[in-house]
Amino acid sequence: MNPVLLSEKAHNLNNIAELVIKKGPLSRPDLVKLTGLSPATITNLTKELLKKRVIMESGKQDSDFGRKATLLKFNEKYGYFINVNLEASLPISIYLSDLLGGVIKSEEKYIDFEINVDNSEETFVNNIIDVIKAFIGSLDEVYRKGIIAVGISIPAVVSFDESVYSPLFKWDNIPMKESIERALNIPTFLENIARIKAIYEVNFIDQDIDKNVVYLSLGTGIGMVNFYDSKLIKGKHSIAGEIGHMSLNHFGEKCYCGNRGCFELYCGENNLIESAKRFLKDGKSPILKSIIDDDFKNLDIASLFQAHQLGDKKVRHLLEEAGRYLGFALADIINCFDPDKIIVSGDLTKEGSIVYDTAIKEVKKRIFDIIVRTISIEKAKLKTGDMVLAIANFTLGKILKDIV
Numbered sequence: 001m002n003p004v005l006l007s008e009k010a011h012n013l014n015n016i017a018e019l020v021i022k023k024g025p026l027s028r029p030d031l032v033k034l035t036g037l038s039p040a041t042i043t044n045l046t047k048e049l050l051k052k053r054v055i056m057e058s059g060k061q062d063s064d065f066g067r068k069a070t071l072l073k074f075n076e077k078y079g080y081f082i083n084v085n086l087e088a089s090l091p092i093s094i095y096l097s098d099l100l101g102g103v104i105k106s107e108e109k110y111i112d113f114e115i116n117v118d119n120s121e122e123t124f125v126n127n128i129i130d131v132i133k134a135f136i137g138s139l140d141e142v143y144r145k146g147i148i149a150v151g152i153s154i155p156a157v158v159s160f161d162e163s164v165y166s167p168l169f170k171w172d173n174i175p176m177k178e179s180i181e182r183a184l185n186i187p188t189f190l191e192n193i194a195r196i197k198a199i200y201e202v203n204f205i206d207q208d209i210d211k212n213v214v215y216l217s218l219g220t221g222i223g224m225v226n227f228y229d230s231k232l233i234k235g236k237h238s239i240a241g242e243i244g245h246m247s248l249n250h251f252g253e254k255c256y257c258g259n260r261g262c263f264e265l266y267c268g269e270n271n272l273i274e275s276a277k278r279f280l281k282d283g284k285s286p287i288l289k290s291i292i293d294d295d296f297k298n299l300d301i302a303s304l305f306q307a308h309q310l311g312d313k314k315v316r317h318l319l320e321e322a323g324r325y326l327g328f329a330l331a332d333i334i335n336c337f338d339p340d341k342i343i344v345s346g347d348l349t350k351e352g353s354i355v356y357d358t359a360i361k362e363v364k365k366r367i368f369d370i371i372v373r374t375i376s377i378e379k380a381k382l383k384t385g386d387m388v389l390a391i392a393n394f395t396l397g398k399i400l401k402d403i404v
């Protein structure tokens, strides 16, 4: 067959599978409308996808007149994924899921992320490999044999060859993909955690309605993901979006990155918790002290919100300050990118959050009126505990062209 025709066919198969994943179940007439391809071509291509078990028939479309069209849905049981979520200060979460992120089994394991004399880069990667191997070894044979890819979410810079870099953990371009793929002999894909969440939010939940979107991920670290004309912008070294170290106060406190007054120092979850610890030690926050039972282990963002609601003045001051700085950052982002929409994620955006509400008031004071009238700032819809959905969606995006 002519290679040009073959690649056009491969493109169409991929496109149909993507549409069925995002918008399914769909009928063949739906696919004709959505792709612009002829009914005969859709019939042939869906026949091929059905034969490969990538899609399957799923009942009939409701219709008031005429013959009811058969619906097609994605076969999420085509195979299985191992999804691994690495997040700073949390245990590694590892999941066996179907191809849409439906969890079949999960496990958590603590491993040390930071490289030091007792934890070399090699030891760190081998520890991750051992955790994944042990998890796979614990699965029933039917799942073990059905694993088609491993997807890993990383709280650091993931370069184009999927090596990982983080001054915080002292990862100096560790070739993680290469090592894990070689050890497991399964295709393995890595990406930065904020990008994985953003891809899910923009491509799966929002479905390309807005083409220019900025996604801001607030957690222990802060990351920004920029989609321009629906394309994810990574930059020359794949570090585009490392906005946590943008200085919002040039004379502020020193950050581990070498800069001063970084965004992360005011709005990073760990930094907020460290600030709260300081005034708890000084005995300045009795309400928070009683909420956490005088035990720092219980101190988290939820306890700060609770203390604020019960009238803790020190906590209110801390959260309002975080909100103001978040507003400064949002204004800078809007002036840089002029996006259709900004999506903000993380526990700091929870319902009734003083941080988020203060930020929205602050940003509106700091941008042109014309932008205030049209900019859409929204909270992310992906819930903190649903990270596996986003990792599976990312991995599926990587592997789809090989299975269609």
Ligand SMILES: [Zn+2]
Binding pocket: 244, 245, 246, 255, 256, 257, 258, 259, 260, 262, 264
């Ligand atoms: Zn910094």
